[in-house]
Amino acid sequence: MITYNPKDWFTFIFRFHKADTLRKLAPLIFGISVYCWVIAFLELHVLKIPDNSHIKQITVMHTLLSFVISMLLVFRTNTAYDRWWEGRKQWGSLVNNSRNLAIKLHSMLGYEDAAHRSFFKKIIPMYASVLAHHLHAESTRLALDEQEHPELRELNTSQHLPNQVAKLIIQRVNKLYTEGKIKGDQLIILNNELQSFTDICGACERIKNTPIPYSYSVFLKKFIFFYVMTLPFSFALSLGYLAVPVVAFIFYVLASLEEIAEEIEDPFGGDENDLPMNKMAQNIKKHVVEILS
Amino acid sequence: MITYNPKDWFTFIFRFHKADTLRKLAPLIFGISVYCWVIAFLELHVLKIPDNSHIKQITVMHTLLSFVISMLLVFRTNTAYDRWWEGRKQWGSLVNNSRNLAIKLHSMLGYEDAAHRSFFKKIIPMYASVLAHHLHAESTRLALDEQEHPELRELNTSQHLPNQVAKLIIQRVNKLYTEGKIKGDQLIILNNELQSFTDICGACERIKNTPIPYSYSVFLKKFIFFYVMTLPFSFALSLGYLAVPVVAFIFYVLASLEEIAEEIEDPFGGDENDLPMNKMAQNIKKHVVEILS
Amino acid sequence: MITYNPKDWFTFIFRFHKADTLRKLAPLIFGISVYCWVIAFLELHVLKIPDNSHIKQITVMHTLLSFVISMLLVFRTNTAYDRWWEGRKQWGSLVNNSRNLAIKLHSMLGYEDAAHRSFFKKIIPMYASVLAHHLHAESTRLALDEQEHPELRELNTSQHLPNQVAKLIIQRVNKLYTEGKIKGDQLIILNNELQSFTDICGACERIKNTPIPYSYSVFLKKFIFFYVMTLPFSFALSLGYLAVPVVAFIFYVLASLEEIAEEIEDPFGGDENDLPMNKMAQNIKKHVVEILS
Amino acid sequence: MITYNPKDWFTFIFRFHKADTLRKLAPLIFGISVYCWVIAFLELHVLKIPDNSHIKQITVMHTLLSFVISMLLVFRTNTAYDRWWEGRKQWGSLVNNSRNLAIKLHSMLGYEDAAHRSFFKKIIPMYASVLAHHLHAESTRLALDEQEHPELRELNTSQHLPNQVAKLIIQRVNKLYTEGKIKGDQLIILNNELQSFTDICGACERIKNTPIPYSYSVFLKKFIFFYVMTLPFSFALSLGYLAVPVVAFIFYVLASLEEIAEEIEDPFGGDENDLPMNKMAQNIKKHVVEILS
Amino acid sequence: MITYNPKDWFTFIFRFHKADTLRKLAPLIFGISVYCWVIAFLELHVLKIPDNSHIKQITVMHTLLSFVISMLLVFRTNTAYDRWWEGRKQWGSLVNNSRNLAIKLHSMLGYEDAAHRSFFKKIIPMYASVLAHHLHAESTRLALDEQEHPELRELNTSQHLPNQVAKLIIQRVNKLYTEGKIKGDQLIILNNELQSFTDICGACERIKNTPIPYSYSVFLKKFIFFYVMTLPFSFALSLGYLAVPVVAFIFYVLASLEEIAEEIEDPFGGDENDLPMNKMAQNIKKHVVEILS
Numbered sequence A, B, C, D, E: 001m002i003t004y005n006p007k008d009w010f011t012f013i014f015r016f017h018k019a020d021t022l023r024k025l026a027p028l029i030f031g032i033s034v035y036c037w038v039i040a041f042l043e044l045h046v047l048k049i050p051d052n053s054h055i056k057q058i059t060v061m062h063t064l065l066s067f068v069i070s071m072l073l074v075f076r077t078n079t080a081y082d083r084w085w086e087g088r089k090q091w092g093s094l095v096n097n098s099r100n101l102a103i104k105l106h107s108m109l110g111y112e113d114a115a116h117r118s119f120f121k122k123i124i125p126m127y128a129s130v131l132a133h134h135l136h137a138e139s140t141r142l143a144l145d146e147q148e149h150p151e152l153r154e155l156n157t158s159q160h161l162p163n164q165v166a167k168l169i170i171q172r173v174n175k176l177y178t179e180g181k182i183k184g185d186q187l188i189i190l191n192n193e194l195q196s197f198t199d200i201c202g203a204c205e206r207i208k209n210t211p212i213p214y215s216y217s218v219f220l221k222k223f224i225f226f227y228v229m230t231l232p233f234s235f236a237l238s239l240g241y242l243a244v245p246v247v248a249f250i251f252y253v254l255a256s257l258e259e260i261a262e263e264i265e266d267p268f269g270g271d272e273n274d275l276p277m278n279k280m281a282q283n284i285k286k287h288v289v290e291i292l293s
Helices: A010-015 A021-046 A054-110 A115-138 A162-176 A184-209 A215-265 A276-292 B010-014 B021-046 B054-108 B116-135 B161-178 B186-211 B214-265 B277-292 C009-014 C021-046 C055-108 C114-136 C161-178 C184-210 C214-265 C279-293 D009-014 D021-046 D054-109 D114-136 D163-178 D185-211 D213-266 D277-292 E009-014 E021-046 E054-107 E114-136 E161-178 E183-207 E214-265 E276-292
Strands: none
Touching: A010 B054, A010 E214, A021 E214, A054 A115, A054 A184, A054 A215, A054 A276, A054 B054, A054 B214, A054 E054, A054 E161, A054 E183, A115 A162, A115 A276, A115 D277, A162 B054, A162 B186, A162 B277, A184 B054, A184 B116, A184 E161, A184 E183, A215 B010, A215 B021, A215 B214, A215 E054, A215 E214, A276 E161, B010 E276, B054 B116, B054 B186, B054 B214, B054 C214, B054 E054, B116 B161, B116 B186, B116 B277, B116 D021, B161 B186, B161 C055, B161 C184, B161 C279, B186 C055, B186 C184, B214 C009, B214 C021, B214 C214, B214 D163, B277 C021, B277 D009, B277 E114, C009 D009, C021 C214, C021 D054, C055 C114, C055 C184, C055 C214, C055 C279, C055 D054, C055 D213, C055 E054, C114 C161, C114 C184, C114 C279, C161 C184, C161 D054, C161 D185, C184 D054, C214 D009, C214 D021, D021 D213, D054 D114, D054 D185, D054 D213, D054 D277, D054 E054, D054 E214, D114 D163, D114 D185, D114 D277, D163 D185, D163 E054, D163 E183, D163 E276, D185 E054, D185 E183, D213 E009, D213 E021, E021 E214, E054 E183, E054 E276, E114 E161, E114 E183, E114 E276, E161 E183
8 A cells, every 4th residue: 555645746647656547557548549540540541531421420429428437437436445445444443353352351361461461462463464364365366266276276275264363362262261260241341352353354355255246347348448449430530630649538537447446446455555454464463462561 | 256357358358258248238239220220221211301300409308318317327236236245245244153153162162072063063054055045046036025926836835944044053052051061151142143144144035035116127127218219310310320330339338237237136146247155155164164173 | 015027128118017107107298298399389380489599598508407407316216215225124124133033032932831932923023013004104104293183193192002012022021031031141132132123113213204304305396397397498499399209208207216216215105116014024924933833 | 394295296396385495595596687687788788799709608617517516516415415314313213212221121120110110201201302402502513613602601611411311311220230120131231222322412413513524615605606607608698688597597406405405414403404303302202101101 | 623604605605714725726726827828828829720620629528528527526525525524423432432431430430439430530531632642643644654764753662552541441440340349240331332442543543544545546636637737728719718717717626626535534634624633532521520520
């Protein structure tokens, strides 16, 4: 994730950061420009299509559909953003629950109980780092795929690590209870935090392994493609060679929206915009150790 | 469900997957094209309607209504997507609760208690597979239909299987409690997971047996039909035979949105985009067995 | 509620179901058509307004406002749909809680305890049917009206039946507790389901007795009315008698949206699209009896 | 609040209720009409601006901005409606919790315990009426204002009444517990309802004392003002004196949306559309007394 | 935060408050006006571009993209508003939990227990003021930044103060429990409030340290910049020097939306529109002291 100052317009407009869609789309924008120039050249100098040709009227289609394509793309970006934000919320929740669990255990365990303290100092932050690793794995992304993946051997053989860590935490707390170190009322109080770990893991897995429906995604891409590919036909007649930058700019806007949506809909990848899970796991470690000391 | 790489534009644009709306709508798009060609032929060569005819102005209606139809369809798709995503969330919740219940029971039951362990190893994943089966059934879809369905005999006679499984789980846990194998505080801690099964089942049934209101659905279809059917009248005059691909493309866009919405609003069917419930039930089985071993 | 197959386009487009807005609005659409024909006749044949008249330019107003009216109506329908869906969710929640309560009581009560079993077999489904009846009553709709309603005598005198049933359930469970038939931990576990009945009833009452704000509703109707009434003035000049079907179709679209919103915003009435509360109460009865047997 | 029949179009369109925005905006609409007439008179008869003047092209600005202004206003209304509906939900929640608390206490307290019964019969509904009074007070609206308000003396000196009532309820329940009249499990069961009072009060205070951000509000008003004020310049040239009703109608639509938003964003005032808090407090009183008798 | 009367239009339109975007953007608007005048001068008097030039047709691009830019900006503002409102809700929740905790402790602690009372009188409001301070700190904003910040020394060394306060509260309550001053049932009842502090802190930190994705932000700024910069080319031909105020107004509207979004998306800064955290902390102090006395 990139932390930035949203009020610094100058940098935004004139620098080309690695995560800037303009930089990523540059080759495509160039390609579209050439395509558009070719169309314009053919229409204006080879075919010499007259100004009152029906072709010029194709604009009416683009106007009628401009609303659908705009809304679809804006909704697409917002749905992707919702997923990204939900992922961030789940990790925020992991932070909160790690802290709360540490604070509660700190007040329940005696100061002299070094063994349990050091166990929890290690195991609570371990959940976050194990989860970060789990979510980066390709096997997690493909967990719901019905096809076979012989190339990913660990998909079927390896254990589910976050579950194992959660098991260790809950087992230990239950042991504290059966040994009488914490009472039943205290066990009840710890329950929220204990079960939250697995809930958070499941929610992150859901975001990771369930992209938006295939039909939706494929339709959107076909729509953008045909929409932009047909723009030069009429624009070359009404705008001449000015159609080249105009079509390029329209393509930049539409493709950027789809590009941004693709990047942020899976907040657990390695993209520039993805959540800094390792940093968050470090912060959890720092705070849990601080609390339990 | 189809797992895919959202960044692979080339495949999206040039392949025609089974779940692609372009493939599904192909016959209809062809039909509309023929219809449009016939209208154009009649207007241009048979009736020879002059260019300044009032008919050409019908476009104004399509422009005025283009907002409504676009917004309606985009909202329709998004409402359908919300249902699909809610269904996915419910199943995610089932995954979480199955795992958490297994982890908790694992820590409460002694290692030697093989009988109970093997009972829960079987019954927890069974809920998921029974629910998957239940949601595929036609009788579930028609549960709220006020008409008689003599053709579906089991609608009124058969038992509600998920309820039976939930009953077995809760009964067994309660027995553990009355026999003193788990204490009251532990029973309270298990409660969330225990009651979640029936809540999840009910939520999935709700999505399954309650489509969007009939009036809304019928209005939308009539609207799309009339909108597209009247397009060629004015377009044939302003675009000539170019009206054929233009109208076909507009129809493709509008109908795709409705088509996608229809497919994903019931995430528990057998469509390509529907949730992989069997795969998820398998995963639950794998994890629960792993935890309770 | 009408259960239907959303993929059967043919039926949707060519049949005129009782709940179809086209059928309901037919007289109004006819009226608007006549009005529009009269305006067109006056402008074209009586006043003989020239083609370059300022009147033709009124279209600019309709274009500028087409976006507001579209968005307002689409949002209106979606807000109404949210209320309808919330009502459905509340009833889904009632189903879940009835089932869960029955399952839990089943596991807590001894098999031989026929008296309590038969009590709960009757009283749990009774809540649903009493609530259905309560929500159909005119007195519930007017519960927040500050005016006097002498014509509705029971408004002030009658008891609140759902409260009475909830009281009976909670009282009986509490008695089980004080008599030692269920323990404190079990009482705590039953609490969620016990208090949900009244929460659900309150939420349904809220939807029933609080329509969208009066000013909003009145503004929307005035806006549609003026918008459609002024359409023929300019359309008659640009479209001639074609203005009649065009205005009729625009009116059909706008009025349908408002009509649908009106129908579904109160999901507890007797409209075709309203929730099948009696059917749901029957289902609850069936399942609760099945569970407690 | 006004309870009405949403299907009675005739009344809506032809009557001018006190809460109708058309009535409230009438003087302003008249003012705008005069302004527009003056502009038209100047342009057409004094300055005699030719038809091909650049001024006529200003329309392009209004068209480009018509989307933004429409979306902003529709979103504004919907945000305001969300606040209104959230306020309603909080009061619905107060109704539910008052009922549930009464039902639970009824089942826990002995029939002969007249003292406690009559205490709760009074104090539970008292919360609702004290809250209604609290939310009407100007001091509640200004609770977060950082400026001094010497004219509102009670702002800093008076006690927070709802807190005092909540304190009395919780204190009494706690006393019942310490005296052994209710057991620990029953105390736990009552907790949800007990803490909900203060949560509801806080949520209502939040809606009351936090309007939408100042910058947003001021921008919207400046935008509407400039947008409408510049409309007549181009419209007078294309529409002649017809610009007067056209501009007036556009103003009516835009200003109505802002007007409605202003009214409903604070649901706890004394406007026609505001929540009938006193009626609701009465209903709570009626039901609580009915339950506890 | 500025508390204002939303119905006072006159003040809104004619005063220029410090938080008014018109005042903030004034220099930029002036700059754009000069730029636009220069373009107009060049096109009209230096290059003498003819009226039928292709340049005039660039407007078609602005029209096609006007939907996207409008929707993007309105959604942007609404997303920012959601963050602002969520921040407000979290602080409202802090108010509620502080009050509820104080009320509960008041009823559980004896009147004579001055020591504990005075401890909680100090420590509960202290959480709010420590949190306010924590959220103002630059180190909180950069907590997730993966870059090194040597200039912010306390980023890595200082303790997390809100955690320390939460620790003190929970520790003390736990001590009351182990000393038998409050019973287990009462401990369970206090749990919600106790764990809410850390949850609220985490949620506020999330809003503070996670701006909307960088790519989204940078794209939006580039888009607005290019959109406005290309407007004068075609407008100068169709509007002459009138293009200057028209472009300036369009820029004012678009930039205001982005400006407002930037301001309110971080509700915990020192901007005019930000939440009055210190005032809220004061109010919490006042009420907690009032309750516990």
